[in-house]
Structure formats: structure tokens, C-alpha cells
Amino acid sequence: MDSANLTARGVLAVAVTWVDNSGVTRVKAAPVGVLPNAVANGIGASPTFDRFVFDDSVTGGPIGDLRLKPDVSKLTVLAAQPGWAWAPAVRYDQDGNVHPGDSRGLLIRVADELAEQGVSARAAFEIEWCVSKGEGDEFVPACSGPAYGMIRLTELGGYLHDVLDALATQGIHVEQIHPEYAPGQYELSIAHQDPVTAADHLVLVRETIRAVSMNHGLRATFAPKVVAGGVGNGCHVHLSAWRDGENLMGGGNGTFGLTVDGASFIGGILNRLPALLALGAPSVPSYLRLVPSHWAGAFVAWGLENREAALRFIKAGSPNIEIKCFDGSANPYLAMAGLLAAGGAGIAEGASLPEPVDTDPATLAGSIPLPGHLGAAVEAFEAEPTLLATLGVELVDAITSVRNNEIRLLDGLTPEEIVTRSRWSY
CATH class of the missing domain: 3.10.20.70 (Glutamine synthetase, N-terminal domain)
Incomplete structure (x- = not known):
């Protein structure tokens, strides 16, 4: 133009x-x-x-x-x-x-490297946000109806209409929108795209929601925790791998119809999830959200339509995995680059998948929890060769510096103080 x-x-x-x-x-x-x-x-x-x-x-x-x-x-x-x-x-x-520190440039390169393996990816984000009608930095839910209730849709129907209208005008295809669980919370899902476009669209959708909210005298936040003790905002990633026009996550002879390479792609991600949290759940408040039995995916597990597993396998329609442990404080380009690098490494190494989990992993003896705080995720990240090699020395150093400084900045604060300090940064 x-x-x-x-x-x-x-x-x-x-x-x-x-x-x-x-x-x-x-x-x-x-x-x-x-x-x-x-x-x-x-x-x-x-x-x-x-x-x-x-x-x-x-x-x-x-x-x-x-x-x-x-x-x-x-x-x-x-x-x-x-x-x-x-x-x-x-x-x-x-x-x-x-x-070398540019995350969008990194994602373009990683997607190209995956293509050299003969594999492409399709990706989309689910975007959760909370809307406040409070003065200043106070959070006051802008609607009062029950979770997932039609009342919430009615209360802010004009606002949600304007969100959808603005996104449609901008060429963003919204697949669904609904009230979510937390007070004042909504969610929308956008259509699958190539990974770079998916990350671009996430940025555009967030800023569009923010602008429409302000036009309505409201304030939007995508922070992983908006109210201490409440349910936070996730930013789930839907991801599938393709070769020669065929989805590797369907049409095979493996569990749930997975092909060998489709299972290895998922296995590469599952095996590296603790390290990937430094990219996908990269803030101190991320770990106030990432708790068991809250649909946040707090365990290293995968399962068919299991919303408590970190990786939810979706078989209906075009099969894909949903990464549930990522949240709204993530840089989408970094998060997506990490997932593609991990999945590609899984194919290269022939990674296998453990048995799927068909219940809440928190109820099973031997379930492996994901890191419970940002410091543990950073340690896992610094010990993960595939991610370190993919991101390079300069970017890894910058990421770990930012993570460690955030840890020091918020060290010793209560959950309420952490949430207050970070709520409006995202």
C-alpha cells in the first residue's frame, strides 16, 4: 500500500x-x-x-x-x-x-529452517483478556454476570460488537468469542495461519482490543494474573505440523491417528516444556496462574481433549495440539519460535510420546509438575541445548538478563503486590 x-x-x-x-x-x-x-x-x-x-x-x-x-x-x-x-x-x-536479538526475525528464520526439513506449521492463538471499568489502576470488572454466562454478553454486547467489527475491518478472521471464567474476562480465537502471521495477528488483535476498550471508557489487560487468587489470562497456542499438504497430526496409525512424525513433533515440545516456559510463561506472575486444577496445564502431560494437560490434543476437524501453559505476558514471536524449534528437533531425533493422560494429572502419582516459579524455568531454559542453539548467544543472554532482573525486582513481594505491579504492563 x-x-x-x-x-x-x-x-x-x-x-x-x-x-x-x-x-x-x-x-x-x-x-x-x-x-x-x-x-x-x-x-x-x-x-x-x-x-x-x-x-x-x-x-x-x-x-x-x-x-x-x-x-x-x-x-x-x-x-x-x-x-x-x-x-x-x-x-x-x-x-x-x-x-540477532530480533524475535520476529528469529521466527522467520526458524520457520524457514523447519521448511528445509520438509515441514510447515499452522498456528493460531486463543486470546484471553479482562476488562475494567475502574478508575486509574484499580481493577473493577466491567461486567458482573456469571462465568460463560449470556448475561456477560448482554452487558457488554455493544463493546464486543465493536471489537468484532474492528477486527473484521482489519481482515482478522475470528472463529469464536465468549465470556470466560474470571470476573470481567472474555476470550476470542483467531483462524490458523502460518506461524509468523499468527504472531503478527496476535499483536494486532491485542492492540485493537485495547483501543476499542478505551473508546468505550474501559481498560483491557492481557496479564497472566489480574486479581491475586483469581483465574488469570492464558494465551493458548494451537499448532499443527504439515508435510506435502498433509497434516502430520492425523491420518496415521499412531495414538489418536498421529503419524510417526506428528507424534515426534509433539514429543519434542513435551520434552522441552519446562525450558519453553521461559519463553511462553516468562513473567513472575505467570506462576501465580500456572497452578494445578485450574485448566492452566501445570504438568508435563498430554491427552485427548484434556484441559488439565499442558498439551491438549484436539482430534476433531483439523487435528492439532493446544499449548495451555503459555500466557499473555509472552512475546508471541519468541514463544512460537521456541515451539517450532522444539517440534522440529523432536522429528529429527525421533522423539516418542508417553501414554496420554485422560484425567487431571494432579490426581496421579508420578505426574511431573512444570516449574513452579520463573527461576526454575530459566534454569531449565539455560540447560536446553536446542533452544540455546536456535536463539543464539546474544538473544539468550538478553532473555535471561530480563528474566533474572524481573525476579529480583519482585522478590519478596506478596501475590497482591506482584499483581498490582504488573497488571497493566500487558
């Missing part, structure tokens, strides 16, 4: 975004008239952003500069923010190479 076309549609500037290692979406904006230069030469952005913590404290120095280049193939005019468009970006160094 050229500048003249954007101007004719009333667009004055393009929000160019990337997601940092703390899971916060950061932005630089380019007026429409300079968009061609931004595409060609990039927008200046400090590499210090690789070491921003969720509260905007910084763990890195001020030296250096990167070039933020918008991907105009994904450029979208924003329906809920008149005068604005949006595009995701990849960050480059000044020699024109993809910055």
Missing part, C-alpha cells in the same frame, strides 16, 4: 511495532510521507530495548543503534484508531543484517 493510498484513506502515520523480551509491545511511528524511507532505511531504535523489563527499568547500556524496518506486506489500517495504520517490523543492524 503506497503513501498516496494511505493518505486518501485518512491515514497520517504508521505505528511500527516490535515485541521486547519482557513481552511488551514497543512502537516507533512514521508519518505517511516518510514511510518509503522507513521501509528502505529503517527507523532508529536502540538495542537497549532488548533488555527492558516490564516496568521499563533497563538492564543494558545506551550504545548502538538498530534500524526498524516495517513489513508493509502486513500493513493494516487501524479501524479503532482513526488516522493510524500498523505494521510489524524486523530490526536490522547498520550493515543490513537481521539483528
Whole structure:
């Protein structure tokens, strides 16, 4: 889309975004008239952003500069923010190479490497959020009806209509939307895409929901924990692996119709789940959500339609796995890159799957719990060769620095204090 076309549609500037290692979406904006230069030469952005913590404290120095280049193939005019468009970006160094700390560039590379194995992936996100009508930073649920109740749909029907309308205008295909369990909580699911587009769409959907909420005098949060002691926001990933147009998770002779490679893809992920939590459940409040018997998937287990297993296998329709232990503080590009790397390694090594679990793993002797705090997830991540090799030294160092600084920042605080500090960062 050229500048003249954007101007004719009333667009004055393009929000160019990337997601940092703390899971916060950061932005630089380019007026429409300079968009061609931004595409060609990039927008200046400090590499210090690789070491921003969720509260905007910084763990890195001020030296250096990167070039933020918008991907105009994904450029979208924003329906809920008149005068604005949006595009995701990849960050480059000044020699024109993809910055080794750029998560979107990483995901593009990992997806390409998987394709070299003859495998492609389809992915989608389920997005949960809570809506507040409170003043300032206070959280007051914007609806009062029962969990999953039609009352909640009626209470905020106009708001949800505007969310759906804005997303449809932006070309986002929503497959379902409903009230969720926690007070003021809703969920929507978007259609499967290639992994990069799926992550792009997650960023766009979140910011669209945020804008529509503000237009209604409400405030939205995607934080993994909104009220201490309550049910938090997950950000579940649906993922399938394909070869030659055939879904590897169906049509085979294995358990639930899995092919050999489909089972190995899932096995590679299951075996690395503790380490993957450093990417998919990457915040201190993540572990206030990730508790047994809350449908969060707190054990290293998989099972057919088992919502307490970390990996829920879905056989109906187009078979896929749902990764339930990931949440809304994750950088979707990092989380998706980690999953693809783990699944691809599983195929390469011929990983096997344990027996599926058909009950709550918390009730079974011998069930292996996932890490119970962020520090344990970071330790598992630092000991996982596949993820370390895939992400590279610079990105691994930045991720672990951010995680360890968040741990220190929130050390000794009560769950209520942790939630209060982090609720509006996501």
C-alpha cells in the first residue's frame, strides 16, 4: 500500500511495532510521507530495548543503534484508531543484517529452517483478556454476570460488537468469542495461519482490543494474573505440523491417528516444556496462574481433549495440539519460535510420546509438575541445548538478563503486590 493510498484513506502515520523480551509491545511511528524511507532505511531504535523489563527499568547500556524496518506486506489500517495504520517490523543492524536479538526475525528464520526439513506449521492463538471499568489502576470488572454466562454478553454486547467489527475491518478472521471464567474476562480465537502471521495477528488483535476498550471508557489487560487468587489470562497456542499438504497430526496409525512424525513433533515440545516456559510463561506472575486444577496445564502431560494437560490434543476437524501453559505476558514471536524449534528437533531425533493422560494429572502419582516459579524455568531454559542453539548467544543472554532482573525486582513481594505491579504492563 503506497503513501498516496494511505493518505486518501485518512491515514497520517504508521505505528511500527516490535515485541521486547519482557513481552511488551514497543512502537516507533512514521508519518505517511516518510514511510518509503522507513521501509528502505529503517527507523532508529536502540538495542537497549532488548533488555527492558516490564516496568521499563533497563538492564543494558545506551550504545548502538538498530534500524526498524516495517513489513508493509502486513500493513493494516487501524479501524479503532482513526488516522493510524500498523505494521510489524524486523530490526536490522547498520550493515543490513537481521539483528540477532530480533524475535520476529528469529521466527522467520526458524520457520524457514523447519521448511528445509520438509515441514510447515499452522498456528493460531486463543486470546484471553479482562476488562475494567475502574478508575486509574484499580481493577473493577466491567461486567458482573456469571462465568460463560449470556448475561456477560448482554452487558457488554455493544463493546464486543465493536471489537468484532474492528477486527473484521482489519481482515482478522475470528472463529469464536465468549465470556470466560474470571470476573470481567472474555476470550476470542483467531483462524490458523502460518506461524509468523499468527504472531503478527496476535499483536494486532491485542492492540485493537485495547483501543476499542478505551473508546468505550474501559481498560483491557492481557496479564497472566489480574486479581491475586483469581483465574488469570492464558494465551493458548494451537499448532499443527504439515508435510506435502498433509497434516502430520492425523491420518496415521499412531495414538489418536498421529503419524510417526506428528507424534515426534509433539514429543519434542513435551520434552522441552519446562525450558519453553521461559519463553511462553516468562513473567513472575505467570506462576501465580500456572497452578494445578485450574485448566492452566501445570504438568508435563498430554491427552485427548484434556484441559488439565499442558498439551491438549484436539482430534476433531483439523487435528492439532493446544499449548495451555503459555500466557499473555509472552512475546508471541519468541514463544512460537521456541515451539517450532522444539517440534522440529523432536522429528529429527525421533522423539516418542508417553501414554496420554485422560484425567487431571494432579490426581496421579508420578505426574511431573512444570516449574513452579520463573527461576526454575530459566534454569531449565539455560540447560536446553536446542533452544540455546536456535536463539543464539546474544538473544539468550538478553532473555535471561530480563528474566533474572524481573525476579529480583519482585522478590519478596506478596501475590497482591506482584499483581498490582504488573497488571497493566500487558
